[in-house]
Amino acid sequence: MSAEPHISPPQLEVSKPKAHPKSSSLWLDALSRLVKSKTSFIGLCLILLLILTAIFAPVIATYDPTEVQLLDRYQAPSSEHWLGTDELGRDIFSRIVYGSRISIQVGVIAVGISAIVGILLGGIAGYFGRWVDQIIMRIIDILMAFPSILLAIALVAVLGPSLTNAMIAVGIVGVPQFARIVRSTVLSVKETEYIEAARAIGAKSNRILFQHVLPNCTAPIIVQATLGIGTAILDAAGLSFLGLGAQPPAPEWGAMLSDGRAALQTSPWVITFPGIAIFLVVLAFNLFGDGLRDALDPRLKQ
Amino acid sequence: MKKKALWTLLSLLLIMIITISGCSGDEKANSDDQKDASDDTEQTNDDNEDSDDGKKTFVFGRGADSVQLDPSKVTDGESIYVTNQIYDTLVRYEEESTEVRPALATEWDTSDDGLTWTFTLREGVKFHDGTDFTAEDVVFNFERWASSAENIYYGYMFGATEDNLSGIIDKVEATGDYEVQITLSEPNAPFLSTLAMPPFGIASPDAIEKYGEDYFKNPVGTGPFVFKEWIVDDSITLTKNEEYFGEVAKVDEVIFRTIPDNGARFMELQAGSIDAMNGLNPQDIDTAESDENLQVIRRPSMNVSYMAMNTDKEGPMSNKLVRQAVNLAIDKDKLMTLFEGIGKPAKNPLPPSIWGYNDEIEDYGYDIEEAKRLLAEAGYGDGFEVSLYTMSNPRPYLPQPKVTAQAIQQMLSEVNIKVNIVENDWDTHLTKTENGEHDMAFLGWTGDNGDPDNFLYVLLDKDNAKKGSAGNIAFYKNDEVHDLLKSAQTEMDQAKRTDYYMQAQEIIKEDAPWFPIAHTTPPIAASADVVDYLPHPTGSEPFNFLDIKE
Numbered sequence: 001m002s003a004e005p006h007i008s009p010p011q012l013e014v015s016k017p018k019a020h021p022k023s024s025s026l027w028l029d030a031l032s033r034l035v036k037s038k039t040s041f042i043g044l045c046l047i048l049l050l051i052l053t054a055i056f057a058p059v060i061a062t063y064d065p066t067e068v069q070l071l072d073r074y075q076a077p078s079s080e081h082w083l084g085t086d087e088l089g090r091d092i093f094s095r096i097v098y099g100s101r102i103s104i105q106v107g108v109i110a111v112g113i114s115a116i117v118g119i120l121l122g123g124i125a126g127y128f129g130r131w132v133d134q135i136i137m138r139i140i141d142i143l144m145a146f147p148s149i150l151l152a153i154a155l156v157a158v159l160g161p162s163l164t165n166a167m168i169a170v171g172i173v174g175v176p177q178f179a180r181i182v183r184s185t186v187l188s189v190k191e192t193e194y195i196e197a198a199r200a201i202g203a204k205s206n207r208i209l210f211q212h213v214l215p216n217c218t219a220p221i222i223v224q225a226t227l228g229i230g231t232a233i234l235d236a237a238g239l240s241f242l243g244l245g246a247q248p249p250a251p252e253w254g255a256m257l258s259d260g261r262a263a264l265q266t267s268p269w270v271i272t273f274p275g276i277a278i279f280l281v282v283l284a285f286n287l288f289g290d291g292l293r294d295a296l297d298p299r300l301k302q
Numbered sequence: 303m304k305k306k307a308l309w310t311l312l313s314l315l316l317i318m319i320i321t322i323s324g325c326s327g328d329e330k331a332n333s334d335d336q337k338d339a340s341d342d343t344e345q346t347n348d349d350n351e352d353s354d355d356g357k358k359t360f361v362f363g364r365g366a367d368s369v370q371l372d373p374s375k376v377t378d379g380e381s382i383y384v385t386n387q388i389y390d391t392l393v394r395y396e397e398e399s400t401e402v403r404p405a406l407a408t409e410w411d412t413s414d415d416g417l418t419w420t421f422t423l424r425e426g427v428k429f430h431d432g433t434d435f436t437a438e439d440v441v442f443n444f445e446r447w448a449s450s451a452e453n454i455y456y457g458y459m460f461g462a463t464e465d466n467l468s469g470i471i472d473k474v475e476a477t478g479d480y481e482v483q484i485t486l487s488e489p490n491a492p493f494l495s496t497l498a499m500p501p502f503g504i505a506s507p508d509a510i511e512k513y514g515e516d517y518f519k520n521p522v523g524t525g526p527f528v529f530k531e532w533i534v535d536d537s538i539t540l541t542k543n544e545e546y547f548g549e550v551a552k553v554d555e556v557i558f559r560t561i562p563d564n565g566a567r568f569m570e571l572q573a574g575s576i577d578a579m580n581g582l583n584p585q586d587i588d589t590a591e592s593d594e595n596l597q598v599i600r601r602p603s604m605n606v607s608y609m610a611m612n613t614d615k616e617g618p619m620s621n622k623l624v625r626q627a628v629n630l631a632i633d634k635d636k637l638m639t640l641f642e643g644i645g646k647p648a649k650n651p652l653p654p655s656i657w658g659y660n661d662e663i664e665d666y667g668y669d670i671e672e673a674k675r676l677l678a679e680a681g682y683g684d685g686f687e688v689s690l691y692t693m694s695n696p697r698p699y700l701p702q703p704k705v706t707a708q709a710i711q712q713m714l715s716e717v718n719i720k721v722n723i724v725e726n727d728w729d730t731h732l733t734k735t736e737n738g739e740h741d742m743a744f745l746g747w748t749g750d751n752g753d754p755d756n757f758l759y760v761l762l763d764k765d766n767a768k769k770g771s772a773g774n775i776a777f778y779k780n781d782e783v784h785d786l787l788k789s790a791q792t793e794m795d796q797a798k799r800t801d802y803y804m805q806a807q808e809i810i811k812e813d814a815p816w817f818p819i820a821h822t823t824p825p826i827a828a829s830a831d832v833v834d835y836l837p838h839p840t841g842s843e844p845f846n847f848l849d850i851k852e
Contacts, residue, residue, distance in 0.1 A: 068712035070636040074585065087640075087705045088712070243694065248708045248723050262702065264565050266585045 033295040040291020046284030054100045063091035065098040066249040074267040084269040087259060092270065095251035096277050102252050103281055106167055106236040107229035113171025114232075115225055118178020119214065125179065126186030127209045137183065144176045148231075149238055156244040163236075163252070166245035170235045174228050181224050185217040219296040226292055230285030237278050253278050358850055360553040360832075363567045363579035365695040366728040367535045367560045372518035373501045374446070374453045377773065378732060379698070379748060382500045383842040384538055384558055388430075389503025389523030392421055392440070393494060397836050397847065398602070400752030402498045405548070406435065406524065407482075416489035416794050423480040427547050429506035430528045437476035442507040444474040444484070454771050455501035458760045460490075461791075464768075488792045491799060492753035499750045500842065526551045526846035535560055542846075551846040564696055571596065571827055577850065578828035578835065581696040584642030590827045599826040601837035604655050606648050606757070607699035607746035609690070609710065609817040612738055614767070614777030619688065619741050623680035625814040628742075629666040630673035631717045632710055632817060640702055640709060645820035650807050651757055653821045655839070657796070658754035658803035663811050673717050685718025691743035692723060693731040698824035698841060699746035706819070707744065735775045743775055746819075748841035754803045759787045762810060776815035783809050 034040055053060060062082070069089030077084040083092040125136040143151070155169035189195065190213055198208050237254030239245035246252030248259075253274040260270030366380050373385035394405035407421040427435040447456040448468035456462055462469035473485040486493070496502070509522035521529050526548065527540035538558040542551040559576060561567040564583040570576045572593070582590060582598070590596045611619045611628065618624045634647045649665035652658060677683050692707045700706060704725060711721040721742075726734060735743045750756050760766055764779035783806050790802035810816075826837055831851040837843060 066712065068709055070633075070639045070709060073639060087702070088708055243725055248704070249711060259704070261563060261565050262583050262705075263585055265568075265589060 030292075030295040034291050037291045037294065039287045040295070043284045043287030043289075043291060046280060047288055050100055050104065050281055050284065053097055054104050057097050057101055061091075061094035061097045063094040065090065065095045065251045067091075074263060074270070076267070077269055083273045084267070086256065086270045087263060090251075092256075092273050095256060096253065096273055099251040099253045099256065099274070099277065100281075102163070102246060102250060103233050103237075103278075106163070106170070107233045107285070110167045110170040110232040110236065111174060111225050111228045113168065114174030114178050114228060115221065117171075118175045119182050119217075119221065121175065122179035122182030123186055123209055123214055123217075126183035127190055127205070127213060133183075136179070140176045140179045143173075148173045149235060152235055152239060153242065153244060156239060161244045161247065163240075163246045163250065166236050166239045169239070170232045173235065174232060177224055177228065178221070181220050182214075182217055185220055186213055189213050189216050223289055223293040223296060226285055227289035230282040230289065233285070234278065234282050357555060358553040359555040359557060360578070360845060360848065360850060361557045361559055361576040362845075363559050363561045363570060363576040365560070365562055365564065365567070365581040365697075368532075368538060368558075369729055369732070370518040371521040371529065371532065371538075372505070373503050373521075374456065374505075375518065376501070377454050377458070378728070379841050380728070384540070385503055385521065385523075386500040386525075386842045386844055387527040387540055387556060387846075388521050388525045388529050389500065389505065390525050391498050391500065391502050391504065392423075393498045394844075395495075395498050395751075395838065395840065397843070398838065400495060400498075400604075400749075400839065402495055405498075406440075406504055410494065412494075417486045419484045419486070419493065420477070421482045421484070423482065424547060425480055427524050428545060429509070429522055429524055430543065431506050431509050431522045433506055433508050435504070435524055436479055437482045439507055440482045440504060441474050441476050443502075443504050444471065446505075446510065447502075451771065454773075455499070457771065458766055458773050459492075459496050459499070459756075461765055463765065489794055490791055491794050491796075492751055492755050492791075495751040495753055496756075499840075501750075526844055527556055530555075546846065549846050552849040553845065556845050562695055564701075568827065571829065574829065577832055578826060580698060580824065580826050581701065582825045582827045583696075584640075584644055584701050584825075586827075587642065587644070587825055590825075595830050597828050597830050597832070599828060599835055599837055600644075601698070601824045601826060601841070602655065602839040603646075603821050603823045604653050604749040604752065604839035605699040605746060605824070605841070606651055606653055606821055607645075607697070607744070607819040608648070608651070609742055609744055609819060610735075610740075610776040611742050611815060611817070612740055612775070612777055613779070613815055614738055615741060617688075617741065618680070618682050618686050621680045621682070622813060623676045624682055626666065627673040627676040627680070627717065628714065628719070629814050629817050630669045630676065631719070632713045633668040634665070634819070635668070637706065637709060638820065640706055641820055641822060644701070644825060645822040648818035648821050649811070651761060651810060651816065651818060652754055652803070652807065653749065653757075655821075656749060656752060656754055656757070658800045660804045660807040662804075663807060666814075670716060677717060677719075683718075685720065687720040687722060688741035689724050690721045691731060691735055691740040692725050693728050693744065694725050695728050697746055698748060699822050700744060700819065701822070701824075703744055736770060736772045738769050738772065738775070738777055740775070744819075745775055748839075750840055752839070754799075755787070755791055758783075758803060758806055758810075759791065762815065763787050778810075778813065778815035780809060780813060 067090060072085050072089035073087060075081050075085040081091050086092055121136050125133040152169040152173045155172060156165050159165035159168065195208060195212055198212050236245055240252045240254035241258040246255050256274040257271050263270050364380060368381040368384050369378055370376050370381055371385055373382060373389060390406045392405060392407040393402040396403055406424055406427065408424050409422040411420045423437055429435060447453045448462065448471065451457060451464055451467065460469035460471055470487050470490055471484060472487045475483050477483045503523055506522040509520065510517050513520045519532055526543050526546045528543050530539040530541050532538045540556045542554050544550060561570060564581050567579050568582060568586050571579050587598060590598050611625050613620055638645055638647055649663055650660055690707055692703045696702060707723045711723060714721050735745060747757060747761055760773040762774055762778050762783065764784050766773040767777045767779055786802045786806040790799045793799050828835055833849050833851055835848045
């Protein structure tokens with residue numbers, strides 16, 4: 001990383017030294033604020049739980065998630081099947097546990113795609129301005145004009161239904177948010193004095209952009225990424241519900257909801273638990289994302 | 303600057319107008335006056351059974367929309383359900399069996415050699431467009447069916463091919479205003495009962511000329527109901543034909559509503575917004591039976607569901623040993639739990655309710671080791687990947703296609719066959735399988751005329767294994783079977799025909815072009831107020847007999 005300070009508005013440093021003597025402690029500062037907020041702490045715990053579940057899925061799960069037991073269909077929750085069984089007699093608890101891997105994968109990869117493309121586009125648009133900005137941002141506007149799930153459905157329809165394509169589609173749908181946030185941050189960062197200094201000593205545009213400007217835009221990007229993971233998981237579950245995402249027999253939560261619909265009246269547990277799982281994960285990322293935003297907001301420092 | 307903005311605005315508006323008009327043009331397929339018709343639907347959707355003016359409406363919910371309303375061009379049950387209301391055939395089936403009774407023809411006679419059939423037609427019948435029904439119209443319809451290979455059922459039933467479009471029907475002549483003579487090139491045992499099939503409904507020649515290409519969405523027949531409106535993927539509305547020559551319908555209006563999801567459809571029935579529905583989820587049967595506002599009506603079984611293996615496609619499925627191994631590797635009895643008591647395991651393409659069923663045949667049974675051995679012998683011991691095409695909507699013979707596919711996927715994985723499930727909507731599924739894009743595919747068949755020929759010849763003869771219009775989606779071509787089926791067609795003696803069909807079933811079992819799944823007794827759920835609903839074994843019944851209690 002560069003030697004430049006990571007905080008942008010210099011006047012803020014004055015108010016900080018009490019708690020932390022060093023100027024580079026923005027992150028520590030934010031972290032302490034984050035942990036103090038109850039809601040974001042709950043979000044963080046849920047996310048950790050999700051990650052642990054995904055890592056230790058084979059240990060936690062009581063059955064093979066794809067094992068069909070046609071004679072044990074629609075079993076109600078019991079000590080044998082903690083959350084019951086589905087239309088093919090598969091253990092719902094094990095499927096949800098393994099499904100967490102898919103959800104994390106979808107969330108991280110889709111947001112990764114959104115972030116990489118969005119940061120690049122937003123950074124270029126914001127830094128170079130003029131016609132480059134016009135062209136990129138108008139394309140982003142067009143993308144934003146589509147309802148996101150509709151655009152994702154259209155993309156998957158073109159690419160063909162599969163989990164990979166669903167991740168790509170959800171990723172593309174998330175690009176505009178990143179591009180806009182990065183662009184607006186770049187616009188303010190590039191007017192600061194240290195950028196002016198860099199330019200004065202003759203640094204090239206791409207060096208300034210990637211070494212100096214973008215690293216100073218990380219806070220809003222992190223917030224957006226956290227919130228984006230929740231949305232991405234929800235969108236991907238929606239696509240899978242429609243049969244456009246994960247293909248059977250993958251234990252994807254949205255697909256589980258869709259398959260369980262037939263028994264809505266007789267065996268409600270088949271859709272209840274995957275529904276709760278989706279709800280909790282999305283809630284967790286939203287709470288944590290909100291907490292992060294508050295923690296990283298310089299205006300809240302006092 | 304201002305001018306620029308104006309232009310942008312204008313072009314945006316233009317795009318919007320084009321999009322909107324494009325959409326509405328696609329969705330609406332109704333006939334004369336679009337505006338008028340859509341006003342009507344709003345009304346009919348709001349008031350269900352007994353509306354203010356005392357109109358009785360019977361709303362039937364089902365899982366998929368009709369493909370076309372020109373019965374000569376389709377084979378799917380959802381299209382035929384509707385055309386069966388609009389059209390009459392020369393003869394019709396009895397209310398509960400496949401015995402024939404007079405309809406447009408009042409009497410018929412056949413020559414001793416079985417080649418010449420003479421039909422005396424009913425006088426004073428009018429088409430829904432007001433034109434009179436005469437012998438010339440019958441001739442016109444027969445000539446139309448024989449004019450193109452698009453008329454799929456005509457090809458299936460009368461052996462028409464690209465080179466011989468008229469098949470076994472040599473000549474159709476009007477020998478009087480109300481008399482028609484049909485000459486066949488060879489005797490055809492099921493001929494009369496075939497003519498009672500809904501695809502051979504007599505259409506108004508005037509309407510066919512008037513609408514041309516668009517006839518399929520503007521059907522005009524002589525049947526108990528008159529076509530009113532079709533909103534694609536939503537509903538088809540029919541009104542009663544007051545001047546019907548048979549029993550005039552007791553309800554004033556029939557609406558077929560498309561509700562793809564079984565569960566949602568059942569909830570609508572419980573809520574009373576539809577009067578009857580097919581495709582009841584097996585697990586909802588108990589709920590429906592215990593609800594005093596509902597009744598469950600069971601259709602007599604005359605169907606089969608199967609997984610066809612594409613013998614024509616290069617790769618494992620063209621190998622007989624592999625197909626036998628697939629039959630051995632799937633535990634059919636376990637699969638039956640997915641039918642929740644409405645299905646019996648199938649071992650033959652013919653349902654047991656049809657004569658000619660070979661009960662001597664022993665099914666493959668479930669034997670993983672033997673399956674593995676056969677696969678190794680065929681050189682596929684290490685496994686392979688195949689596609690399994692399935693429809694997304696339930697069918698009467700296969701109430702839960704996707705779940706069934708997943709169960710088979712799991713079972714075949716035990717013998718190292720990796721199954722990729724390809725799910726499509728009904729229309730697309732039919733097109734893709736008829737084109738032979740699949741390795742394996744689900745499909746099923748509900749008998750049309752109660753004759754074995756209608757199953758074996760349509761579904762497994764090489765004559766019907768033509769890409770694009772295949773009834774035989776296993777693309778199974780066996781000359782021995784073909785000879786047997788052809789002999790059975792031209793033989794009038796039922797005992798001999800039975801013998802031919804028995805033999806054919808044995809060869810088919812050995813070649814294993816299918817994995818036969820089940821014969822079902824499809825449940826129909828209806829409101830307790832619906833009376834005299836008599837389900838027909840062929841899968842659809844005219845609605846002029848039923849009534850709704852006040």
